[in-house]
Each structure stands twice: as structure tokens, then as C-alpha cells.
Amino acid sequence: MKTNNQRTATLFRLLLFVLIAAGLLIGPKAEEAQANANEQDSSTRPIVVVSYYDFGDDYIYPGQTFNMHMQLENKGNARAENVVATFTSGEVVALDTGGVKSVGNIDSGGVGNFEQRLTATWDVWGKPVASLPLMVTYTYSNTSYSSAFDITFPVYTKYVSPTATPTPTTTPAVVDRPQLVINNYKASVEVLEPGVQFSLELDVENVGSASAKRVVMIVGGGSSSGSSGEGTPVPGGTSGGSGDFTHFAPLGSSNVQSIGDFDPGDKIKASQALIVNTTTEPGAYSQRISFSYVDEKGRTYNDDQVITILVYAIPKLSIDFYQDPGMFFAGQTSMLPIQVVNTGKKPAILGSMRVTVEGADVMNNVILVGYLETGGYFPLDAMLTPFTPGPLDLTITIDYTDDFNQAQ
Structure with missing residues (x-):
């Protein structure tokens, strides 16, 4: 079963021999399955x-x-x-x-x-x-x-001269300064779950009218101290330890990175390795990104920006036979004793489980699973009639709705 957009799991290849499988197992009552389907998930x-x-x-x-x-x-x-x-x-x-x-x-x-x-x-x-x-x-x-x-x-700050008078006036001066913005960002892993390691990739551009020197990116938020005007810079440093790492923590390096110099109009790709904390619940989380830099006159700037990262909780399932299916004859109907088990740490609400096979006729191949506790299991006894001798591929599909109300 795939974990995105109808996840499927290919189980086993069945080899048809010259033996007949026997036995039939009756699944749980339809009333119990419907009752489980009606229970509401606390999430x-x-x-x-x-x-x-x-x-x-x-x-x-x-x-x-x-x-x-x-x-x-x-x-x-x-x-x-x-x-x-x-x-x-x-x-x-x-x-x-x-x-x-x-x-x-x-x-x-x-x-x-x-x-x-x-x-x-x-x-x-x-x-x-x-x-x-x-x-x-x-x-x-x-x-x-x-x-x-x-x-x-x-x-945008500019100096404007007074209203024109007969006395001479100076030409209005525009304050030139760098300005870094995040034009685009994405995670290297499409679906983020608790415990997943990923790289946060950012497209950064200097949209200002001056160069940004010694640019430092601080994931989680922070700032640099130093000279705020012209002249010799005074001692200062970069603070990145006060950021918020409740849901995402840096991995492999600190959350403070030097990404070089930006001339006006320059674009640079920056990245930060992160891990989703195991205690993070599914949801949309704001992540603060700070850029600290100086201009050509030594003035220090600290820019804060916020991005949003989505965290999912994909059901953890195992699909297998709950007993030996035995052997099959071409043209004869036998039972497929299939079972899905919730191996995750949280309950799951599942939709329909469906069995499809090319080269064979499958009956009783669709059932609504519903609420499945941690460690709980749900069987499906499909009936398989192979058309010709040879191996067969079984495809098991289970539908569900993710944490953002999207059908998967």
C-alpha cells in the first residue's frame, strides 16, 4: 500500500499447483463492522x-x-x-x-x-x-x-525634501538598503510525519537596492548584534538559541548558517536539515526564519519571516494472510484469507479495503473497515477463481481521509 493517493500493497505471488485448498472462514458480523465505522476519531x-x-x-x-x-x-x-x-x-x-x-x-x-x-x-x-x-x-x-x-x-523608507521655496534645496535622498525575502520553499519529503528527517529548501532573493554582506540564516528565529551605523563595526554576535524548536529541530548542523553575500537581484538556494519531533501532532505549524546581515556601510539588519509546514499522520498498516491460503486449481474457486493489522501507535479510521487480481475472477473483494484500534485487525475473505495456471499478483487497496480532509 502506498502512503499517498491510494496506497496499495502487493502481497504475494500465488503459484497454482495440482492440489485443492479447502476451508472457509466467516468474517465478523456486518453489524459490528458498521458500529466500528460509526465511531468518531478524537482527532x-x-x-x-x-x-x-x-x-x-x-x-x-x-x-x-x-x-x-x-x-x-x-x-x-x-x-x-x-x-x-x-x-x-x-x-x-x-x-x-x-x-x-x-x-x-x-x-x-x-x-x-x-x-x-x-x-x-x-x-x-x-x-x-x-x-x-x-x-x-x-x-x-x-x-x-x-x-x-x-x-x-x-x-520602504525614503527621505523627502520640504515643499519647494525660493531658497535652494538639496535633492531628496533615497535610503538604499538590502531586503531579503523568501520567494519559495519546499520540504524534500512530500509527506512529513513525526520522526521524519527532511531538508527544508528555500529560494532567497535580495529585492532591495543595496548589497547584503555576510548573510546569516537562522531557522527558528534569532538576530545579530553589531554596528548600526557608519564607521568601525563594534563587537557583536549571532543569537539563534532562543528560537522555537517544539515541532522541528535542526539535524546534522546548527540552525545558524552563513549563506554568503547578495547583490541586488541575486537569488540563492539555502537549505536546513530538520527532523519532525516525535511528539508533534498532525497540523499546520508556523516556522520562523531570520536573516541577519550588514550593508556596505556596516549597518546591521535583522529580517524575520514566517513559513508554514504541514505535518501528517499516515496510518501504519500491515496486510497479510491470517492463515495458509493453500493451493489453487485453474477454474476452481478458493478462499483468500486476507487480514489488515494496525501496527501504528494510534487508532485509525479506514475506508474500503479492496482486492483486485489480473487473470482471475474475485468475489466478495470489497469491505468497509472503519475504526481500527492500535494492534487491532480486520479480515477479508475474498473468493478467487484463476483463469489459467501460473503466478498471480494480488493488489490490496485501502482508502482513508488524511488530517487535512483529503481522500487518499
Whole structure:
């Protein structure tokens, strides 16, 4: 059985001999199977994440008022009710609504859209990025949930001369500075589960108007200290030990890496080996990435960005014969005593188990499995009639729904 998009398991090749297999085993009662199928998995819950936001430009300016469009998406397997987005004012202030937006209900796999009017305070002057904390709260089945996000806006700061007068004025000067952004990222492993080792691969670009020197990437968040102006740099260092490693931990090297220099427009691929902690539950997790660097005048910059990593819990199953199937005659019907066992550490809710064979007729080959405890098993007694002598391949397919409500 594959672990993604209908996982199948090819079991055994059956060699037809000149002997007849005997015996018949009756499976569990249909009523018991249906009762198991109706039990609800304790992991059923909504998971609301920020899937998209746009503020109509590439940058914001100190003192600017603008509208932001945001889209929330429910990646869980249950309906999110009473969804409320709350913005905490700081460098960016929410207007008109007091920072609270009611989004309503979001079905599993659905989205909720809203707009919020914002203004950038003068505290963002000279900063590369302004941040706006967001807390999304929602309920399901009388249980409250919340998710925290950090919405970021690139800042463009420029010096503007006074209004023209008869007296001579200097030409307005634009502040040249580097600005590193993550254009794209992906994990080297398609499906991340607790205990899985993977490489986080990032596409980083300098979209600023100046070169970034001695760039350091800090996975989990951190910063560098040193000179913040022109002249001789003062002693400083890079701090990466205060980051959040609850769900993902560095592997093979520290979370601090030097990735070189970036001229304006340069793109560099960076990577970090990580492992998903074994205590991590399935869900969408925010991962903070910091870039620390200096410009050509020795000024130090620290940029923080956030990406989202999805963690799954794929059922761990073993499919085998629960007794010796014996031998088969061509043209004669015999039983296939097949059994699926949950070898994982958690219960699983499974859909239909299906047996298919090329070159033979298979009857009683589909059954609904339902709820399967850890170590539990479920049999399927299919009836096989080979057409001709020779080996046969059995294909066993088991359907299920993953933690983000996607059929697999």
C-alpha cells in the first residue's frame, strides 16, 4: 500500500499447483463492522490558517493608510464555527473595527475572506519589515481553538525634501538598503510525519537596492548584534538559541548558517536539515526564519519571516494472510484469507479495503473497515477463481481521509 493517493500493497505471488485448498472462514458480523465505522476519531477538529493576504502594493510607507484583503482557510476535517480574527496594534494599527473581524463559519476545506483597513505608524521608519500580530479563534463541538500568526509588510523608507521655496534645496535622498525575502520553499519529503528527517529548501532573493554582506540564516528565529551605523563595526554576535524548536529541530548542523553575500537581484538556494519531533501532532505549524546581515556601510539588519509546514499522520498498516491460503486449481474457486493489522501507535479510521487480481475472477473483494484500534485487525475473505495456471499478483487497496480532509 502506498502512503499517498491510494496506497496499495502487493502481497504475494500465488503459484497454482495440482492440489485443492479447502476451508472457509466467516468474517465478523456486518453489524459490528458498521458500529466500528460509526465511531468518531478524537482527532477530528478544524485547523484554520492564513492562506493569503494582499495589501495592493509591494511595500508600505510610514504614515500610510491602506486596505488589506485576507483569506483564511480551514485545513482541518471539521467545520470551524464562530471564526474571529483579532489584530494587535503596534507598528501597524487596525482602523474602524477595533482590530476585531468576525469571519463566521468556515467548512472543512473552505475559505473565509475579509478586508481590514490599516495604517502604518511612524515606528516603522528605518525598519525593513513591519509586523502585525494576528490571533484567529474558533470553536467546534463546544471546544475553543486559537492560532497565532505574524503578518509582515515590507517597508520602504525614503527621505523627502520640504515643499519647494525660493531658497535652494538639496535633492531628496533615497535610503538604499538590502531586503531579503523568501520567494519559495519546499520540504524534500512530500509527506512529513513525526520522526521524519527532511531538508527544508528555500529560494532567497535580495529585492532591495543595496548589497547584503555576510548573510546569516537562522531557522527558528534569532538576530545579530553589531554596528548600526557608519564607521568601525563594534563587537557583536549571532543569537539563534532562543528560537522555537517544539515541532522541528535542526539535524546534522546548527540552525545558524552563513549563506554568503547578495547583490541586488541575486537569488540563492539555502537549505536546513530538520527532523519532525516525535511528539508533534498532525497540523499546520508556523516556522520562523531570520536573516541577519550588514550593508556596505556596516549597518546591521535583522529580517524575520514566517513559513508554514504541514505535518501528517499516515496510518501504519500491515496486510497479510491470517492463515495458509493453500493451493489453487485453474477454474476452481478458493478462499483468500486476507487480514489488515494496525501496527501504528494510534487508532485509525479506514475506508474500503479492496482486492483486485489480473487473470482471475474475485468475489466478495470489497469491505468497509472503519475504526481500527492500535494492534487491532480486520479480515477479508475474498473468493478467487484463476483463469489459467501460473503466478498471480494480488493488489490490496485501502482508502482513508488524511488530517487535512483529503481522500487518499
